[in-house]
Amino acid sequence: MIILVIKNQSKNVFSTKLIYSLVFDSIKLLSKNPSLVIPKLLIAILYGVGIILAVDLSKQLFLFQSFTSEQIFNYDFSYFFGSAVLMLLIAILTFFIDLFFLGFYPVLISLAEKNKFSFKRGFELFKPKMLSILYGGIILWVLFSVFALIIDLILLYFNLSTNSLILSLILIFAFAFLFYFFYPKLVFENVKLDKTFVNSFLISLKNKKLVFVLSLIPFLVSILKFALAYFSDFALSFALFWVLVILTGLIYSVHAVINQKAYEKLSKSKN
Numbered sequence: 001m002i003i004l005v006i007k008n009q010s011k012n013v014f015s016t017k018l019i020y021s022l023v024f025d026s027i028k029l030l031s032k033n034p035s036l037v038i039p040k041l042l043i044a045i046l047y048g049v050g051i052i053l054a055v056d057l058s059k060q061l062f063l064f065q066s067f068t069s070e071q072i073f074n075y076d077f078s079y080f081f082g083s084a085v086l087m088l089l090i091a092i093l094t095f096f097i098d099l100f101f102l103g104f105y106p107v108l109i110s111l112a113e114k115n116k117f118s119f120k121r122g123f124e125l126f127k128p129k130m131l132s133i134l135y136g137g138i139i140l141w142v143l144f145s146v147f148a149l150i151i152d153l154i155l156l157y158f159n160l161s162t163n164s165l166i167l168s169l170i171l172i173f174a175f176a177f178l179f180y181f182f183y184p185k186l187v188f189e190n191v192k193l194d195k196t197f198v199n200s201f202l203i204s205l206k207n208k209k210l211v212f213v214l215s216l217i218p219f220l221v222s223i224l225k226f227a228l229a230y231f232s233d234f235a236l237s238f239a240l241f242w243v244l245v246i247l248t249g250l251i252y253s254v255h256a257v258i259n260q261k262a263y264e265k266l267s268k269s270k271n
Contacts, residue, residue: 027254043094139197
């Protein structure tokens, strides 16, 4: 059982009751505005396609390791390079669509809470923040890439390649945790980009129990989705993979609303 500890009124309180309240209110809001599910569902499908292509490429690379020099020389790599280009294009497209909706979604949720949900109205309100979201998302991606590169170099130096997957997953979760409130803060608070990074980092640490729990569920779903994708050659696993992709879109929709509502609660508690 989680013990409720209140240090002072300005600090957020972590409790199971708060989690249940966030989840219930989020599902209720989505049930009243089902169109809110469409963006996350689209993104989940795009990521699903990208994962299938990535797994297929990894299997081909694994197969190439057993080839002799003569087999490699005579092998037709057109399918491999075609798949690689397609995966790259889908990855770039998905990245920018996902980045767009990471900023757009908080605005849509805010309108839905006021019973004024509209994609057109939401876009008009979001337009002034589009460049900030673009810059912020790219900087966050660069930071993640730099840290990932550093980890890869450390693994290579100490010959710890078997631990690369575990450390990569830890890195992914760390960024999801530390910058959990980055996008709603960037959209709704008129502060500089560098301060948004710092403030998002600090508020996550200050409310680490709450943010940890809220970050955990979509992270675990992503891991399971990758596991199913690896066995997608089998009809049952392939079907389960796409069922999970659809469920992931629904879960991420709920999670996005939870993120927004948690941000609102924490913002009110500071005032």
